[in-house]
Amino acid sequence: MPELAEVAFHASKWKAAVGQRFRLDWISPKARCCRHCDADTLRSALDDSVLKAGYTHGKRMLFSFGDRSYLEIHLGMTGSLRRENLDYERVKHDHLVLRGERTLLVFQDSRQFGKVAFHRTEGDLPAWWRELPPQPHDEQFTPERFEEILSRSPRSVLKAFLLKQEYFPGVGNWMADEILWQARVRPSRKVESLSKKESDALFEKLRFVCAEAIRTIGGDYSDPPETWLFQHRWKDGGDCPATGKPLVRETIGGRTTCWSPAWQR
Template sequence: MPELAEVEHYRRRWAVAVGERVERVFLNAEKRVFRGVDTAALVTGLAGERMVEARAHGKQMYYRFGERQWLGVHLGMTGKLFCVEPEAAGEKHDHLRLVLDSGRVLVFQDSRMFGRVLYAACEGLPEWLQGLPPEVLSDAFTFEQMDAFLDCRAGAPIKAVLLMQGVFPGVGNWMADEILWRARVAPMVPAGRIGRRKRREIFACLQAVCRDAMRVIAPDWSRPPEDWLFNHRWRDGGICPRTGRALRRESIGGRTTCWSPAWQCYRG
């Protein structure tokens, strides 16, 4: 489920441990979420260290312990982070558990295991945090950059382009649909066929959807207002809140896409 704002929500669930020390680490090294990770080094490296930083960049979260212990978490499709009381029972898909000095436990749970854990012990940023693109809500994310990228991916449907994490970090399936719905652009339109004026609208809607999602979802996972596409998109028979007509669901760019044909009339 996790896109930009859901990731931020989960980041905060572990951020309650900032200032606390890790007493012990439990994990099952065989699980796919640890693919490529030196789990033995992770277990010994984090033990005794204090969490000093809890951050997210797009869908990639990372926590720093002490001066040189870095733990990365990506939630994939079904990953979750939470903090439980000492007496809480473990659950089936708990893959990583950090027991704090207070007794509370930070848990990473992921049933489908498309998520992953990363680990590094180094002075500066680990290589997997270097060269990240500007975050979509930062000043460094500019229209000119988006404009150039749409030309670079001119043949791909705009829906697929918005999902590319190298330029739109954090944008996921429902956010891409929400953006195109607000901008009134049909999702299968090739990016290169979108004119400059409409690109300006897409840019503004992109920022607005990210900002709104952060405000509504990140603090407590509130249900978005009914005038978002969000509440209508999941089930068959959904109705467009703007037109009152049926939403359509089809596969575009390899992903299930929900859109409102009468409303999203821009075809480039």
């Protein structure tokens, strides 16, 4: 279930093991999600090196080991990170297991749309990681940057626009719907059709939804407020928490989209 905040939550599971030494316990040789990660390379690179830190950026995670070793993880649609006791026995869809001094770190992903990749780098962090665009909740994500992004995709449909990771790293299907619903704008609208008032609302709700989701889901996986669309969107025959009227589900921008016709203009 990984978007921005879920990713932060999963990363925190592994971050709790910072300081321990790790070695490779298991990596699935045939799993698609591990095809960018050579087992021998990873094994010799880790070799009881200390987990130094964990980082997240949008839907990506990066864990640094020892001197210059980095493990990049993307959870795809169904990935998860867990800690397990040392006597844990691997189950189906566990594709990566790292053995530490007091815990195991496990990456599981049934659909295998996720990604595990190993990087060895000079300097503090890989250059590509440092050059990632600002996240919506970063300070550098200014109103000016938002305006600039808007002007670059004038004919894009808003739903598809918000899902562009190069602009809004970490925003996924439910967050995009939530942002549009809170800003009271229809998902099928074009970027260029937004009034100043609407684009201001969109910016504000983008920042608010990201920050609040990180606080709740990203913290202890607690639910966002009842007043959000989030709680109602997948229920069959769900009602809009603002108007009490039925929500609609349709495919917009290639993804199932939930919205409230009586609420969004």
